[in-house]
Amino acid sequence: MGHAPSTVQRLIDAYQDILVSDGERSATLEAIAQRAGVSKGGLTYHFKSKDELAAALFDRLQSLVEADLAVMRAEPAQAADYYVKSSLDVESPLERCNMAVTRLAQGSHPEANELLARCRTQWFDVLMDAVGNEDMVHLVMLLGDGIYFNASLTGTGAMPSETDPATIDRIVGLIGTIEY
Amino acid sequence: MGHAPSTVQRLIDAYQDILVSDGERSATLEAIAQRAGVSKGGLTYHFKSKDELAAALFDRLQSLVEADLAVMRAEPAQAADYYVKSSLDVESPLERCNMAVTRLAQGSHPEANELLARCRTQWFDVLMDAVGNEDMVHLVMLLGDGIYFNASLTGTGAMPSETDPATIDRIVGLIGTIEY
């Protein structure tokens, strides 16, 4: 049986969740503390400032991306397939964390921007090793971004889910027919 | 000679620009007013509240999308090509306005979400008429979203511009080879 998540983890979770579902403005210290089930004082006990909370979120993203890259490196033949399809799984820890950091980046948080840029470079390199053709890698990454972007809007409210898994499967199939 | 933009237009421009480049949090009434070259009082004379400003932004997006759809309907053969490539032009009035509304949507503004959903549906319908194959339309739209998402992050800060026009050209070429 897994440990129940520690208060520190619950606080990061809460920050992440509020960023994803309600945006940066709603992520106030009190709202974060309340969602994590602690008092505001309890939050500031673990994180002296909001920037420390953000730093913890950035660390989490780095770890999750590291693990994702390891999976892709382990099975190069499925790397592109895996990359595109995992963009759909908006409930996964990686996608949720990525989305939260993206929200901060869009509020022009320089660190968040740099981190996302580094992650994208790493994904590009791994896909490049696995696929070999630069244009195909760009195509795959853009497709992943598109799926991700769609999913992130759908998640916030009333977007029609135009991209269900079966459709993505067929699109991946179409791309597989490209000769290069 | 074109009219110099009216104060009302300049205020909407200012709101749009700040949303795109600095995010929702930075779009305060004073910042908007200052960028438009008026005082806060001048702003509130034209827009009683921030919601009225947002409503004006929504109206603007609707008009711009209307015009875009008309272009695509006029030349169905180039519609898909046009859709993908125009996603790159982040400086165009349509893309900038779309990006601003997207920022509001990500801050969970329900109206913004609904508007974006309507626009996507309209684009889908027009592309469907022009292309005929549903999976290809999804592929085209996802690709456009990916380009757009990339561009929007690049615009905010230090993202490497992985998607230059020449690359997009080649990718569009690759997709053109798909048989369906």
Added chain:
DNA sequence: GTCACTATACCGACTAGTCGGTTTTTCGGG
């Protein structure tokens, strides 16, 4: 005693929105 908090009070900075007053533009009569 220390750790991990709770609960509450407080401060300074900032923000949306209001309001009284001022400037600029418009327009009809002489």
Added chain:
DNA sequence: CCCGAAAAACCGACTAGTCGGTATAGTGAC
């Protein structure tokens, strides 16, 4: 063309409320 009044456009100080952050006294578990 000029005058004066009304309407439109605009200014900036003020209010009420929010948020990040600080501080502090207390509590139960180990």
